[in-house]
Amino acid sequence: MTGAITDVMRSTRAELLRFRRWPAVWVTIGAWLTMTALFAYVFNYVSYATGDGSFSNEGTSTDALLADLLPAAVPQAVAQGMPMFGGAMMMVLGAIVAGNGFGWGTWKTVFTQGPSRQSAVLGSLAALTVAVATTVVITMVFAFGISLGITGVESQSLVWPSLGELGRGLGGGMLVMEMWALAGFLLGILAKGPALSVGLGLTWALVLENLLRGVGSLLSAVETMTTYLPGTAAGSLIGAIVDPPSSGDGTPGVLTVLSGTEALVTVGVYAVILPLIALVLMRRRDVA
Numbered sequence: 001m002t003g004a005i006t007d008v009m010r011s012t013r014a015e016l017l018r019f020r021r022w023p024a025v026w027v028t029i030g031a032w033l034t035m036t037a038l039f040a041y042v043f044n045y046v047s048y049a050t051g052d053g054s055f056s057n058e059g060t061s062t063d064a065l066l067a068d069l070l071p072a073a074v075p076q077a078v079a080q081g082m083p084m085f086g087g088a089m090m091m092v093l094g095a096i097v098a099g100n101g102f103g104w105g106t107w108k109t110v111f112t113q114g115p116s117r118q119s120a121v122l123g124s125l126a127a128l129t130v131a132v133a134t135t136v137v138i139t140m141v142f143a144f145g146i147s148l149g150i151t152g153v154e155s156q157s158l159v160w161p162s163l164g165e166l167g168r169g170l171g172g173g174m175l176v177m178e179m180w181a182l183a184g185f186l187l188g189i190l191a192k193g194p195a196l197s198v199g200l201g202l203t204w205a206l207v208l209e210n211l212l213r214g215v216g217s218l219l220s221a222v223e224t225m226t227t228y229l230p231g232t233a234a235g236s237l238i239g240a241i242v243d244p245p246s247s248g249d250g251t252p253g254v255l256t257v258l259s260g261t262e263a264l265v266t267v268g269v270y271a272v273i274l275p276l277i278a279l280v281l282m283r284r285r286d287v288a
Contacts, residue, residue, distance in 0.1 A: 007120075007123075011110075012124075015097075015123055015126075019097075032086055032089040032090075033142055035081065036081055036142065039085070040081060044068060048065040066154065066156070070156055071151060074140065075140070075170070076242040077147075078143045078169060079173050079241055081253075082176045082238060083231065084206065084231070088201070090177045090181040093128070093132075095187050095198045098188025103194065121282045125185065129181075132174065133178075136170060137170070140166075169241065172238055179230060180205065185274070190281070212225075228266055232255060232257050233262075233266035234263075234267060236258035236260075237260065237264055237267050239254045239255050
């Protein structure tokens with residue numbers, strides 16, 4: 001048992017070293033931070049400063065717009081983008097982490113010369129989890145930095161979010177982002193490559209689930225199935241954390257289909273089942 005744990009820790013350290021030196025990882029995280037800045041702050045601040053409504057905040061008062069840009073609203077502002085856009089980026093990250101191992105021959109080399117398949121995959125999953133957690137924390141710090149700048153420019157009083165709000169934002173965001181990263185990891189193993197797995201993941205997360213939910217509103221049998229899809233569970237978990245919008249349709253991907261408890265359990269089940277399937281596949285399949 002001790003030897004297996006040591007092998008997993010060594011695999012995790014090796015994977016983390018690979019992540020740090022891998023440009024694709026930083027590009028993916030940078031893309032997510034850019035989206036957070038644009039959709040959570042830049043567009044809304046321009047709308048506030050110019051007095052023009054936009055597709056995302058039409059009908060919202062300027063006072064409400066400004067309140068959403070201040071530090072007290074950071075946990076909710078960041079969390080709202082995670083079910084769809086942040087999740088899509090983490091799915092890409094998980095897919096390239098697992099999929100590139102086939103294209104580069106990394107998995108084959110590790111399994112031949114390194115620890116057992118189980119230890120190597122567990123190490124990769126652990127490193128991916130560390131990367132997701134780091135991304136969530138960096139995103140919060142990044143958002144606080146932007147928000148503090150707006151607070152200073154607009155001469156507003158500095159009010160921090162409560163520890164409970166911050167904890168819910170971090171915890172909910174971590175669960176959602178981790179679930180999508182694990183889904184991408186599984187797709188990378190299924191497709192044995194990054195390109196197809198990334199394409200399939202993005203198509204599912206951004207297109208197919210929305211289409212299925214649209215069909216589900218017309219067919220009760222389909223509606224029952226869509227209730228517990230990954231995107232529905234993730235959106236409902238964040239929907240239970242953030243305040244409902246005062247006007248408009250709210251943020252894309254944020255839902256109220258499931259209760260907070262149901263969504264939490266469903267996301268948790270996915271977070272357990274997805275890596276288990278990945279482990280079984282890697283132990284039984286040819287990696288060549």
